[in-house]
Amino acid sequence: MNAEFLPAGSVSHDDPAVERAMAAIDGLAPTEQRELLRSTYRATLAFQRTKNVDHLVHFANNLFATIRLRGNPDYVEAVRSASKDRAGAGESLDINEVLNRLME
Secondary structure, three states: OOOOOOOOOOOOOOHHHHHHHHHHHHHOOOHHOOOOOOOOHHHHHHHHHHHOOHHHHHHHHHHHHHHHHHHOOHHHHHHHHHHHOOOOOOOOOOHHHHHHHHHO
């Protein structure tokens, strides 16, 4: 592979943390991957328009949390199970029911 020319402090594409993140992202459904890309673009566009780095910082923190959760097999299984049990389209749930389901 060609040598990368990155600024000081950059992380290489094959860094172990990047590899773990990519494994978690590979486990996402295509619609979830699309939403991740949408969120990435929205944060960078907000930064470009406002020059407020908080957009990037908040996005980075949310991304790290998502990757940590999606890298946890128990969490992934819980999400899969919950999506099988969720209410039908257009049906709303009582907030207490939602909280009870999350606590299961």
